[in-house]
Protein backbone atom coordinates (compact mmCIF):
# COMPACT_ATOMS: atom_id res chain seq x y z
CA UNK A 1 0.00 0.00 0.00
CA UNK A 2 1.47 3.29 -1.05
CA UNK A 3 -0.11 6.64 -1.42
CA UNK A 4 0.71 7.92 -4.84
CA UNK A 5 0.06 11.39 -6.07
CA UNK A 6 0.04 12.44 -9.66
CA UNK A 7 3.52 13.24 -10.82
CA UNK A 8 3.64 16.77 -12.06
CA UNK A 9 6.07 19.63 -12.15
CA UNK A 10 3.27 22.11 -11.70
CA UNK A 11 2.75 23.64 -8.31
CA UNK A 12 -0.78 22.93 -7.21
CA UNK A 13 -3.20 25.57 -6.03
CA UNK A 14 -5.32 25.01 -2.94
CA UNK A 15 -8.29 23.77 -4.97
CA UNK A 16 -6.19 21.17 -6.74
CA UNK A 17 -4.60 20.12 -3.48
CA UNK A 18 -8.03 19.66 -1.95
CA UNK A 19 -9.15 17.47 -4.87
CA UNK A 20 -6.01 15.38 -4.56
CA UNK A 21 -6.63 15.08 -0.84
CA UNK A 22 -10.24 13.96 -1.37
CA UNK A 23 -9.20 11.37 -3.93
CA UNK A 24 -6.46 10.08 -1.70
CA UNK A 25 -8.85 9.89 1.25
CA UNK A 26 -11.36 7.88 -0.79
CA UNK A 27 -8.62 5.47 -1.84
CA UNK A 28 -7.48 5.17 1.74
CA UNK A 29 -11.01 4.46 3.00
CA UNK A 30 -11.61 1.85 0.32
CA UNK A 31 -8.31 0.21 1.10
CA UNK A 32 -8.98 0.24 4.84
CA UNK A 33 -12.31 -1.47 4.30
CA UNK A 34 -10.70 -4.29 2.35
CA UNK A 35 -7.57 -4.67 4.40
CA UNK A 36 -7.10 -7.64 6.74
CA UNK A 37 -4.52 -5.72 8.78
CA UNK A 38 -4.94 -5.22 12.51
CA UNK A 39 -6.17 -1.87 13.78
CA UNK A 40 -2.79 -0.80 15.11
CA UNK A 41 -1.16 -1.66 11.80
CA UNK A 42 -3.72 0.47 10.01
CA UNK A 43 -3.02 3.37 12.36
CA UNK A 44 0.65 3.25 11.43
CA UNK A 45 -0.25 3.42 7.76
CA UNK A 46 -2.65 6.32 8.35
CA UNK A 47 0.14 8.18 10.15
CA UNK A 48 2.47 7.65 7.20
CA UNK A 49 -0.25 8.78 4.82
CA UNK A 50 -0.86 11.96 6.82
CA UNK A 51 2.84 12.69 6.86
CA UNK A 52 3.05 12.21 3.12
CA UNK A 53 0.18 14.62 2.58
CA UNK A 54 1.71 17.15 4.94
CA UNK A 55 4.94 17.10 2.95
CA UNK A 56 3.06 17.25 -0.32
CA UNK A 57 1.12 20.32 0.79
CA UNK A 58 4.29 22.00 2.01
CA UNK A 59 6.06 21.31 -1.28
CA UNK A 60 3.18 23.05 -2.97
CA UNK A 61 3.33 26.02 -0.61
CA UNK A 62 0.24 25.22 1.42
CA UNK A 63 -0.58 24.34 5.00
CA UNK A 64 -2.08 20.89 5.40
CA UNK A 65 -3.96 21.89 8.54
CA UNK A 66 -5.98 24.79 7.18
CA UNK A 67 -5.43 24.52 3.44
CA UNK A 68 -4.19 28.09 3.19
CA UNK A 69 -1.02 29.20 1.49
CA UNK A 70 1.86 29.13 3.95
CA UNK A 71 2.14 32.92 3.67
CA UNK A 72 -1.40 33.36 4.93
CA UNK A 73 -1.52 30.48 7.36
CA UNK A 74 -2.46 31.41 10.91
CA UNK A 75 -1.92 28.00 12.45
CA UNK A 76 0.42 27.78 15.40
CA UNK A 77 2.17 24.86 13.82
CA UNK A 78 1.31 25.06 10.17
CA UNK A 79 2.86 21.77 9.15
CA UNK A 80 1.69 19.69 12.08
CA UNK A 81 -2.02 20.10 11.63
CA UNK A 82 -4.66 17.47 11.30
CA UNK A 83 -7.49 17.53 8.81
CA UNK A 84 -10.69 16.67 10.62
Ligand SMILES: [Zn+2]
Nearest residue numbers: 063066073075
Ligand atom coordinates in the same frame (compact mmCIF):
# COMPACT_ATOMS: atom_id res chain seq x y z
ZN1 LIG B 1 -2.48 26.61 8.47
